[in-house]
Amino acid sequence: MTSLLSHQRHLFRWDPSNGDVSLFSAIVRTIVLMAMYGSATTLAETAWPAVEQAVLQVEVVIKARQFQPSPLLLPAGREVELVLKNQDAELHAFVPLRFLDNLAVHIDGSGAPQFGDRGLVRLLIPSGGWASIRFRPQTTGVYQYRCDLPGHQMLGQIVVESFPVSHKSEGQDHSFPHDIVQ
Ligand SMILES: [Cu+2]
Numbered sequence: 001m002t003s004l005l006s007h008q009r010h011l012f013r014w015d016p017s018n019g020d021v022s023l024f025s026a027i028v029r030t031i032v033l034m035a036m037y038g039s040a041t042t043l044a045e046t047a048w049p050a051v052e053q054a055v056l057q058v059e060v061v062i063k064a065r066q067f068q069p070s071p072l073l074l075p076a077g078r079e080v081e082l083v084l085k086n087q088d089a090e091l092h093a094f095v096p097l098r099f100l101d102n103l104a105v106h107i108d109g110s111g112a113p114q115f116g117d118r119g120l121v122r123l124l125i126p127s128g129g130w131a132s133i134r135f136r137p138q139t140t141g142v143y144q145y146r147c148d149l150p151g152h153q154m155l156g157q158i159v160v161e162s163f164p165v166s167h168k169s170e171g172q173d174h175s176f177p178h179d180i181v182q
Contacts, residue, residue, distance in 0.1 A: 007126065013104070016103065055081050056081070059084075064088065065153070072159070074137050075137065076163060085129075086129050089128075091126055093124050094131070095148045096121075099139075100135060103138060105133055110125070140160045
């Protein structure tokens with residue numbers, strides 16, 4: 001585990017259909033991504049207009065033992081890539097509380113993930129490193145995640161909302177409205 005906490009880049013994936021964990025080195029990443037996009041077409045993907053098929057990338061910065069921004073708004077049913085950047089001089093962990101249960105995830109970056117029966121349970125992110133989690137939020141609701149390292153009182157919130165139809169034609173990948181949780 002600790003050997004993965006360099007800044008070397010790794011790609012992991014977990015799939016609920018078989019529950020196994022795969023590790024790919026970055027050198028085969030392109031091939032893997034091509035294979036995934038080529039075969040992983042779902043009903044949801046074919047239902048969206050082309051502009052919405054792009055992965056929505058959202059960023060969380062970890063600094064001074066805080067997750068920013070929080071709460072973070074994510075659209076249900078759409079593929080998102082949550083990028084976590086650790087700007088602190090210490091190791092942090094991303095521990096999702098329930099909301100990634102039984103969801104397929106693809107992990108990229110310099111983090112070290114731990115998987116359980118229900119999928120991703122913990123992702124360690126080295127100082128100055130980054131890790132991304134690509135997944136498709138399924139169920140709307142308010143979810144929490146935290147860092148469980150000793151002495152760290154770090155809690156973040158993720159709000160999964162229905163994707164608003166009225167914003168789908170704006171042509172901006174980040175048009176997801178941020179006023180819902182105000
Ligand atoms: Cu921490």
